[in-house]
Amino acid sequence: MSSRGTLRTKFCSITTAPPEVATKYLLKSNWNLEQAVSDYYSGGASSTVSGNLKASLGAVTAIFDKYKDPQSEIILIDGTLSYLEDLGIDPEDCLSLTLSYILNSPQTGEFHRKDFVDYWTQAGVSSLTEMKEHLQNTHTQLIASPETFVKLYNYVFGFVKGPDRQLKMIDAQDAISYWRLLFAQCSFLTSCSERFEQWYTFVEQSGRGITKDLWEMFFKFLVDVLSTDPVHLSSYDEMSAWHSMMDEYVEWLEDNNLLEASA
Numbered sequence: 001m002s003s004r005g006t007l008r009t010k011f012c013s014i015t016t017a018p019p020e021v022a023t024k025y026l027l028k029s030n031w032n033l034e035q036a037v038s039d040y041y042s043g044g045a046s047s048t049v050s051g052n053l054k055a056s057l058g059a060v061t062a063i064f065d066k067y068k069d070p071q072s073e074i075i076l077i078d079g080t081l082s083y084l085e086d087l088g089i090d091p092e093d094c095l096s097l098t099l100s101y102i103l104n105s106p107q108t109g110e111f112h113r114k115d116f117v118d119y120w121t122q123a124g125v126s127s128l129t130e131m132k133e134h135l136q137n138t139h140t141q142l143i144a145s146p147e148t149f150v151k152l153y154n155y156v157f158g159f160v161k162g163p164d165r166q167l168k169m170i171d172a173q174d175a176i177s178y179w180r181l182l183f184a185q186c187s188f189l190t191s192c193s194e195r196f197e198q199w200y201t202f203v204e205q206s207g208r209g210i211t212k213d214l215w216e217m218f219f220k221f222l223v224d225v226l227s228t229d230p231v232h233l234s235s236y237d238e239m240s241a242w243h244s245m246m247d248e249y250v251e252w253l254e255d256n257n258l259l260e261a262s263a
Helices: 004-015 019-028 033-044 047-067 077-087 093-102 112-121 129-143 146-161 172-183 187-205 212-225 244-255
Strands: none
Touching: 004 019, 004 033, 004 212, 047 077, 047 112, 077 093, 077 129, 093 129, 093 146, 093 172, 112 146, 146 172, 146 212, 172 187, 187 212, 187 244, 212 244
8 A cells, every 4th residue: 555655746746736735635535546636636726737737638639549540449559569669669678568557458559548548647748758758767666676566567467368358367488478578677586587497497398378366376476485585495385375386386396406405
């Protein structure tokens, strides 16, 4: 849960209002940031701020219209590639995942008007240059710690799987590709690089797809076990309620003489 200071800072960033105004609206909304911002713009905001919001809304809407599919109200793959190119972002860069995350993209190469316009307008962003700067700052914040990174990490599973409710898992190779992309960003995981490669080999050899539960459990495993002692995995407890793949992975390490015994 965000601290009150963090919520106040976010409110000021979105609205450009001074801290005392942020506190007033956050108190009124019981520290619900979204509600506080909504109340600010609909009730007590000055006409100048309202005018700035309208200007930002118009600029962001024009940007969306530039890239959207001519036959729909959605930015599809071609528009997404053009948008990324104009932002100066490689589609294979993890920044593209952060962009998809903050704009609530349901799957690869798809952005919906409401999510796009609402997010950028509330962020006070109205140009491609500002979008890129905001994106880079947000990405830096997300990858700074396990507590913030897990939000992006958990989102990516659904993004890769797509909205089809019939699908319950993603292909192992797709999972490995995204794990490589995501984990390479995190300085707090640098000690785990060798264990990651062993995990990828194990997953490939297992021949099994990756479920949402396994995807999320693996991140908890790497934070609680792999990163704390990558050599001995001393924090691992076989009696804990890990996904069976975690237990099998540890057994696989032992069977292949890849795990040193604790002193």
